[in-house]
Amino acid sequence: MIGALGLLAGVLLGLFLQPDVPFWMEPYLPIAVVAALDAAFGALRAYLDGIFDDKVFVVSFISNVVIAALIVYLGDQLGVGGQLSTGVIVVLGIRIFSNVAAIRRHLFHA
């Protein structure tokens, strides 16, 4: 519940402030968002599994975002940024899907 409020507060803050993203950060933002989503869905699944842990969530959240951005940055430097972003998106996307499937099983007992 409090977590949902935190999420809502973040959304409102973003809408209210509308911060300008620095130019160098723009390519990494979408990837960071997908990585953060993956961490959040993972946390929700862990919560429903009854093994949620704050520390693990925070660490996985930060490391997911940083590593995703870092991989894309590295790819950009090597000239394979596009392909690496695709790879990261595919892996994170599959993880999100299977986590959401697990969450669904929990919620609907199906």
Next chain:
Amino acid sequence: MADPRYVGLLDHITATSLDEDYAHVAEKRAAERGSGVDDPSRPGRRRNLHSASIVALLLLGLLLTVAGVQTAKSKPVQQASRASLVAQAKDRRDQLDVARAQVLRLRKEVNRAQAARLKATQAGTAANDELENLGLLTGAAAATGPGVKIVVDDNPDAVTDRQTVQDLDLQILANGLWNAGAEAVSINGQRLTNLTAIRLAGKAITVNLRSLSRPYTVTAIGDPDQLPARFVESAAGTWWLNLKSVYGLQFAMTREDQLTVPAAPPLTLRHAHRLGTGR
């Protein structure tokens, strides 16, 4: 790390989609609880970390919104820059058209002035006549006279490329007309000279580097009594007869008493000089 049961990469990703750390920590905690270790600091620590995860969720919301807002913001900018590029291109094209028209008008003026000056003297009149003759031969001057008009077009139900008029067909047609005794030829108003190329550029046939659109009207000035017959008897005539009967291309030749063939775009010789002028 990888469980040997999950051989494929995708299987592996699906199976480990939940961070393994959650399971590790849960196991550790269960072990601690099982061994009866009582940790009085845990509740406080947990509350702290709870606020940390709320901050993380807040960050997630912020990231989501910022990314969405950024994408929405940059879209009109991209569209606007595209629109302004299109407008610029259109502007420049209009300018070019205006400049071209001006060039044409000025050239006519120059020709008129030149003729007027030359006609003032007897030697000049002779030079002017020679100039006009040469212009007629080289295509620098418009020509008029009797001849034939040929309109060719694609097969109306063209499916293959061969059922459309190609650059080769127009080349053969033009060569056939020259062979049959034509003295001045134009295709869709483009005068054929010794520097004219009829070729395909992309989807369009270009003559004098201008792209033409079908139907193609070929105007040839020459003896109207002999030109059609000699053309039909030539190899070019056979080629076109074949195109017409086998591939359904349209070909219509009419005799005309009065035809006009426009002047070619002016030639600018930059490197060729008359023999003996020494330059």
